[in-house]
Amino acid sequence: MREPPRFGIWAAVHGSRAAHHDPDEPDDASWERNRALVLEAESLGFDAVLVAQHTANPYDDERDQLEAWTASAALAALTRRIEIIAAIKPGLYHPVVLAKMALQIEHVAGGRFALNLVNAWNRAEFERAGLPFPDHDERYAYGREWIGLVDRLMRGERVRFEGRHFRLEDYQLRPAGTHRPRPKIYLGGESEPARALAADHADVWFINGQPLADVRALIADVAHRPTAIGPLRYALSAFVIARESDAEAQAEHARLLALAQHDAALRADTRARTDRAAVMFAKTDAAASRHVGTNGGTAARLVGSYETVAARIRAFHAAGIAMFMLQFQPFEAEMRRFAEHLIPRLRPQDG
Numbered sequence: 001m002r003e004p005p006r007f008g009i010w011a012a013v014h015g016s017r018a019a020h021h022d023p024d025e026p027d028d029a030s031w032e033r034n035r036a037l038v039l040e041a042e043s044l045g046f047d048a049v050l051v052a053q054h055t056a057n058p059y060d061d062e063r064d065q066l067e068a069w070t071a072s073a074a075l076a077a078l079t080r081r082i083e084i085i086a087a088i089k090p091g092l093y094h095p096v097v098l099a100k101m102a103l104q105i106e107h108v109a110g111g112r113f114a115l116n117l118v119n120a121w122n123r124a125e126f127e128r129a130g131l132p133f134p135d136h137d138e139r140y141a142y143g144r145e146w147i148g149l150v151d152r153l154m155r156g157e158r159v160r161f162e163g164r165h166f167r168l169e170d171y172q173l174r175p176a177g178t179h180r181p182r183p184k185i186y187l188g189g190e191s192e193p194a195r196a197l198a199a200d201h202a203d204v205w206f207i208n209g210q211p212l213a214d215v216r217a218l219i220a221d222v223a224h225r226p227t228a229i230g231p232l233r234y235a236l237s238a239f240v241i242a243r244e245s246d247a248e249a250q251a252e253h254a255r256l257l258a259l260a261q262h263d264a265a266l267r268a269d270t271r272a273r274t275d276r277a278a279v280m281f282a283k284t285d286a287a288a289s290r291h292v293g294t295n296g297g298t299a300a301r302l303v304g305s306y307e308t309v310a311a312r313i314r315a316f317h318a319a320g321i322a323m324f325m326l327q328f329q330p331f332e333a334e335m336r337r338f339a340e341h342l343i344p345r346l347r348p349q350d351g
Contacts, residue, residue: 008048044339076109099153111179140193209296235323239293
């Protein structure tokens, strides 16, 4: 029997791109807001929070940016049930340092921690710091060697390794395995190197928001590949707009689209910082005028009446999506709406 769908939220790590045009959405990436947001999400029945990693705001240098890993450690100590997922870009941390941090947060969280491997798209974040930013496929080759070491170190193995990028001599981390063999590994990216890496090293593969037929095709492609660590699960990013009627939801979608059009200059600046080989941007640039949100946003079509959105989530779930990582605007109010009207429809045993 298929497990019920899990629902997560994206932490407000850099506020909202459209917030300065929307009086109902605070442009607030503070620790205080994120702490309150995640504690409320846990109390409302959400299963996970994804804390995206950016050292500087990827959309506007003058805006605030939450630091992912220190915030995740604090959230691990404050929460009791919700899964804490911290994104990580391998080029910013040596695998030994990162694996040790992950094990510590896993211990603090009591076995509720996960890392989300992303191989980076914001060229400016690296180059302005004097860090190398190789081309797309080379970043995945680096990430493959990196996550292979992190995986072994998080399991507590004694590692001797000499590769293209790293050299470890008799390295072992403790404590390890205090709650399970290692923290869970999520992986984002839809390119061929990303798909191959997910099959070899991930527990969960993140897919950007897009129509159901496209998601089915992606899952079919990856599902036929042999996996190295057991069955691969799938997660989907999506922006939700749910109302009593389809017409009300479409009207709100139109309102948010109109707000987003004020950010044309901001989007152009973001594109200038971006690796154009990133599949996420190749897909979403052409659709920017029709969709709201990041990582595909409303392209997943979770826009409509409560029954319409519930039916679409059920269809994605039947296609293999186990986790829905959700965005809302205004975030807190719409998160509460989802918890009140959608979670009971989709997980009636929770009611």
